[in-house]
Amino acid sequence: xxxxxxxxxxxxxxxxxxxxxxxxxxxxxxxxGRLMEWFFHTRTFRDMHEEGGGGTGVxxxxxxxxGPGIGAEIMGRNKFGPQRGPWEDHDWAGWWxxxxxxxxxxxxxxxxxxxxxxxxxxxxFHFIDASPQEALEQAREAAGGLDVRIGGGPSTVREFLxxxxxxxxxxxxxxxxxxxxxxxxxxxxxxxxxFSVESVTTPSGVTHVTFTR
Amino acid sequence: xxxxxxxxxxxxxxxxxxxxxxxxxxxxxxxxGRLMEWFFHTRTFRDMHEEGGGGTGVxxxxxxxxGPGIGAEIMGRNKFGPQRGPWEDHDWAGWWxxxxxxxxxxxxxxxxxxxxxxxxxxxxFHFIDASPQEALEQAREAAGGLDVRIGGGPSTVREFLxxxxxxxxxxxxxxxxxxxxxxxxxxxxxxxxxFSVESVTTPSGVTHVTFTR
Numbered sequence: 001x002x003x004x005x006x007x008x009x010x011x012x013x014x015x016x017x018x019x020x021x022x023x024x025x026x027x028x029x030x031x032x033g034r035l036m037e038w039f040f041h042t043r044t045f046r047d048m049h050e051e052g053g054g055g056t057g058v059x060x061x062x063x064x065x066x067g068p069g070i071g072a073e074i075m076g077r078n079k080f081g082p083q084r085g086p087w088e089d090h091d092w093a094g095w096w097x098x099x100x101x102x103x104x105x106x107x108x109x110x111x112x113x114x115x116x117x118x119x120x121x122x123x124x125f126h127f128i129d130a131s132p133q134e135a136l137e138q139a140r141e142a143a144g145g146l147d148v149r150i151g152g153g154p155s156t157v158r159e160f161l162x163x164x165x166x167x168x169x170x171x172x173x174x175x176x177x178x179x180x181x182x183x184x185x186x187x188x189x190x191x192x193x194x195f196s197v198e199s200v201t202t203p204s205g206v207t208h209v210t211f212t213r
Numbered sequence: 214x215x216x217x218x219x220x221x222x223x224x225x226x227x228x229x230x231x232x233x234x235x236x237x238x239x240x241x242x243x244x245x246g247r248l249m250e251w252f253f254h255t256r257t258f259r260d261m262h263e264e265g266g267g268g269t270g271v272x273x274x275x276x277x278x279x280g281p282g283i284g285a286e287i288m289g290r291n292k293f294g295p296q297r298g299p300w301e302d303h304d305w306a307g308w309w310x311x312x313x314x315x316x317x318x319x320x321x322x323x324x325x326x327x328x329x330x331x332x333x334x335x336x337x338f339h340f341i342d343a344s345p346q347e348a349l350e351q352a353r354e355a356a357g358g359l360d361v362r363i364g365g366g367p368s369t370v371r372e373f374l375x376x377x378x379x380x381x382x383x384x385x386x387x388x389x390x391x392x393x394x395x396x397x398x399x400x401x402x403x404x405x406x407x408f409s410v411e412s413v414t415t416p417s418g419v420t421h422v423t424f425t426r
Contacts (some may be wrong), residue, residue, distance in 0.1 A: 013422070014228045014398035025274050107230070173226070173386065175410045175422050179402025185227035189392025196386045201414040209226070 004166040007066040010035035016181035019153035038204040048101040073141025076156035105142040169211035218381040219277040223248035230367035244352035251417040262316040284356025289369035318355040382424035
């Protein structure tokens, strides 16, 4: 059976995976880039954005596992963009430009379905109103036997964890206190008992924690 | 000037430093011993309890910094014991037996002051109704030029951090999701900006995070 995976998912010491006040200019709200600094410096990130350079150490080794073996992604609507409620801007096609780094079908969970949007490079956004189980079923079919990535944000990851649908969770604890935003861990008491847990701190100061079956 | 230090202070991934439902049999409530497992295996802990053995690796090196240079401790009443409100059991003298591991004056913050209790081995419990600043002034005087340790629990550590009275904070992130209890980080947004922060994961699976000036 194909796996359901979460990668490169950052969380602050106080458990927030995004800040407060998301907007066009601030995908992570008041958190700004602070949760993802460690990632911006990796070769994996630079390659995604067709920039050169970037580190090839442990942060990158873990970050690079994001892509291989993935046949589809599921993301929440707040990862896709800052709009809430009925779609007003139908031209919005995500934060990632015309060639998004996914290169697979991407299922966007929303209570306001709309037509699919095909991008360059193999990414197609599908907009579905579905439970985690239903979304996973569709994504698995689209993935053709490959793994499915749950791309975030925190509410989406939390729902899939609560439904016990995730096989591999890679969390990156960033040593900052965000104070407000969207919490990752709420309602997940005892989560570690369902997984093997490993931790490693890297020179960037973050701690990678992997939950695997 | 003497320093104000916090050592060996554990916190779960979701930011709880103690569980729910403290009682005589469960000082950490439903968390049980899970937040302190890493500590129980160190030589420092074994020595405190006059037991032999215990690890002498990185967990122990960090744990061992707890004692040296400390001239007084301040603790919250909930670290001292499970009683709330006016004291009913005046015989209660903490969880630590007749020779507690502190060996200094210990100031217990409470809205219900009572007479001091002198224990074996140099520990004396003083019960004071005081703000963090006032308590620190008293503890500094008692410490005779040595450092003051803020011993916990989470509400006490949080209050001293909020008042910016702490110079050295050693937090131990334990990769469990407690779900409920008392949170450490509430109201401390941007705490890291006041400190240099370092992290290291050890083979026990915990991550030591030090906040120093």
